[in-house]
Amino acid sequence: MKRTLFWKSVFIVVVILLCLVAITGIPNGFGWQAWKKSIIGNVHLGLDLQGGTYLILNVNVDDAVRAETSQAMQRLQADLTSKGIAYGSIIQPDPKNHPELISVKGVAATRGGDFNAAVQTDLGSNYSMQEIGSGNYDLSLSTSAANGIRQHALTQSIETISNRVNQLGVTEPTVQAHGLGAYQILVQLPGITDADRVKQVMQETAQLQFRLGKAGPFPSEAAARAQYGGILPEDSEILPGKNIGGGSASTTAGSSDWYVLSRSAVVSGSDLRDAQPQTNNNGQLEVSFTLTRDAGQRFGNFTAANIGKPLAIVLDNRVQEYATIDNRIDDQGVITGSFTPQQASDLGLVLRSGALPASISYAQDEEVGPSLGADSIREGIGAAIAGFLLVAGFMLFYYHGAGINAVLALILNLVILMAFMSLASATLTLPGIAGIILTIGMAVDSNVLIFERIREEMRHGKSVPASVEIGFRQAFITILDTHVTTVVSAVFLFLFGTGPIKGFALTLTVGLIANLFTAVFISRVIFDYVLMRQQGVRGARLSIG
Secondary structure, three states, X not given: OHHHHHHHHHXXXXXXXXXXXXXXXXXXXXXXXXXXXXHHHOOEEOXXXXXXXXXXXXXXXXXXXXXXXXXXXXXXXXXXXXXXXXXXXXXXXXXXXXXXXXXXXXOOHHHHXXXXXXXXXXXXXXXXXXXXXXXXXXXXXXXXXHHHHHHHHHHHHHHHHHHHHHHOOOXXXXXXXXXXXXXXXXXXXXXXXXXXXXHHHHHOOOOEEEEEEEEXXXXXXXXXXXXXXXXXXXXXXXXXXXXXXXXXXXXXXXXXEXXXXXXXXXXXXXXXXXXXXXXXXXXXXXXXXXXXXXXXXXXXXXXXXXXOOEEEEEEOOEEEEEEEOOOOOOOEEEEEOOOOHHHHHHHHHHHXXXXXXXXXXXXXXXXXXXXXXXXXXXXXXXXXXXXXXXXXXXXXXXXXXXXXXXXXXXXXXXXXXXXHHHHOOOEEOHHHHXXXXXXXXXXXHHHXXXXXXXXXXXXXXXXXXXXXXHHHHHHHHHHHHHHHHHHHHHHHHHHXXXXXXXXXXXHHHHHHHHHHXXXXXXXXXXXXXXXXXXXXXXXXXXXXX
C-alpha cells in the first residue's frame, strides 16, 4: 500500500507543478512584478472584462447576387460570340432592385434554338428563360438559387472577417451570424489597441473589379452624363476615382475624377489567389496580385480582345486606375497608387485574406471601456473569493479535520481549471467567472456526499478504513451521475450559445472534470495517507465531525 500511495502522491505533485507552470508561464525575471506580469499575460480576458469594440454589421447580400448574374452575362456573351449567334445587347435592366434578372435583346429569330441551347449550357437549371417578343428574352435566377447565394455570402463574409481580424492579432475575437434571416454579423474585438485601423480593415469590402472603360476622366458626374446627352448607354454606370498612374490633375486629397464604365466585371476579388505589397523600380509602393488559373485565362481573353481600349481597376466602387490595354494580361498584375506603408500592408491583407462577396455597413457600433471591465473583474473575483471562504469555513466547522481535505481539493480544482484556461488560450468572461463560482459549489457538493457516506458507515459500526473504502465507492456513482448530466447540458450551451455563454459552459465543464479528479482521487489519497499514519494505533479515529 505504501508503494502505491507513494506513486499516487508523485503523480499528484507532478500534475500540480505542471498546472502551476501553465498558469505562471516563464517570467522575464525573478521579481514579483515579473511573475505577476507573466500570470496576467497567460489569462485572456473577454470583451466584458477588458473592454474593446462591439459591432453589428449588415451584409448587403444582393451584391453577391449581382456578381453572379454579372459573371453569367460574361459567360453567355463569350459563348454567343464564339458560336456566331448575333445579339443586340445583354444587360441587367434593374441591378439594384432585381439583381437576379438578365435581359437579352436582338437575337435573330433563326438562331432561337441555338440561343436556348447556349443558355442551358452556360447558365444551367438555376436560370429560367422567358421570351419577351421576337428575339428578346428575360433570364431570371431562381429564388432558391438566389437565397443560396445570399446565405453563402453571409457565411463567406464571416470567414473573411475572421481571417482579417486574426491576421491583425486580435486576441480571441467573436465573429458570428447575428439575427435570424437578417444577414447580419456580430463582431466582438476584446482589447483592441488601434480601433480605427481594425474597423477600417474589417469593414473594407475590397470588391476588386476589372471593368472595361468607356469614357473619362470628367471633372464631375454631370459632365460625364452630358457626354451622352444625359442618357447613359446600356450596361454602363458612372463611378468616381482617380487615375494615379496617369498623373490625373485632380488627384489631390478630397477630389475625384469621374469615369463611365461597364457595369459587368470580367474579374472580381473572389478570383484573387494572392496579394502582397511591394516596391517598384521607381521606389513607389504598390500591391501586386495573382489571379486563379481560370480567372487568368478569362482575363487574358478579355484583354486580348480589347487591346487599345481603356481598362478600369475598381476597388469598392471607386476607380483606382484607368489605363489603356497595351497587350494581353493573364494572371498577374499590380495596383499602383500613392500608398503609405501601412495602407499598402492593409490593402494586401484585405485582398489576401479573402474578398468579401458583398459590401457591409454598420448597424451598431459600440466601444466598451476598460473601466467597466475593471469593475467586473474586481466584483467577480471578490464574489469568487467570498464564496470560497464561506464554503471553506463551513467545511472546516462541520467536518473538522476532514474539512481540510475538502479545502485542499477546492484549491487544486481551481488550479487545474486556471491551468487549462491558460493552456487552451480560452477567454475568461464574466459568465466564465460565474461558471468558476458554480464549480466551487459543485466541488464541495461532491465532498459532502463522500463525507456523509463515510460518517454513515462509521455510525453503522464499520471500521475507519472500511468506512472510507465504502464511502468513496458508493458516493462515486452519484457524483459521476450528477457531473455527467451537468456536463451534457454545458456541452449544448457551448455548441449553441454565443461567446459569453460559451465561456460559462467551458469553465463549468472543465471545472466539473477537474472536480472528479480532486474530489475522488486526490481526496482519497489524502485519507489513505492519514489512515496509513494511524496503522498499528489502537482505536484509530478519523476527524470527520
